[in-house]
Amino acid sequence: MITLDSVSKSYDKGQPAINNISLHIDKGEFVFVVGNSGSGKSTLIKLLLKELDPTSGTISVNGKVLNRLPRRKISKYRRGVGVVFQDFRLLKDRNVYENVAFAQRVIEKPNRVIKKRVPEVLTLVGLADKYRSRPKELSGGEQQRVALARALVNRPDILLADEPTGNLDPKNSNEIMKLLEEINARGTTVLVVTHNKEIVNAMKKRVIRLRKGVIISDEKEGVYVED
């Protein structure tokens, strides 16, 4: 599903943000990526979204070699990869329904599909009754659930979450993680970047640890080890 083969990424100056990483994630896996600030986690996410290209090495996702993906095919590729961020990134002037529908409108899904699919995915995240609310009328946990619904509405094979609980209290964090687990159980491959020690330790999933752009451990039922 996701394979990195000797991947490095250097920005203009300093040491590489990702330094010769090889890694394989199977379809249906749930993986945490942990590491100190600056260890390369966000760079890894950007490489997987093809927002950045590696300086060397190859990345394949869903059978496609990203290095060779032509520019005109990038947006289609990204449709297969849902993404959520710490800061939710919702459209402030649109309600919950429109925030989720937007992801379908940009790929020109017909209205009849949108009308069926948006309520389905809002039900999945437990927000069916809040479809008319604006983001500012929602709690942080609810806003993140809207972001998750938007990431999932086009049924991606992979979900990337960059610090999804970074702005949430423990209760909301647990709820978001339960949802990610459920989404994973339905077949989506999930990769979560996090600093949340409690969550990583509670969930007993695969944990990949980065330090200065290098994988320093990769354990099947890992725990969060501070650097």
Ligand SMILES: Nc1ncnc2c1ncn2[C@@H]1O[C@H](COP(=O)(O)OP(=O)(O)OP(=O)(O)O)[C@@H](O)[C@H]1O
């Ligand atoms: N656009 C950029 N230009 C130059 N250097 C960058 C850029 N983005 C990241 N870096 C550098 O690359 C390294 C890895 O950064 P990255 O953002 O991937 O780390 P991170 O593990 O996600 O950190 P955090 O937990 O703070 O988000 C850092 O040394 C950072 O300063």
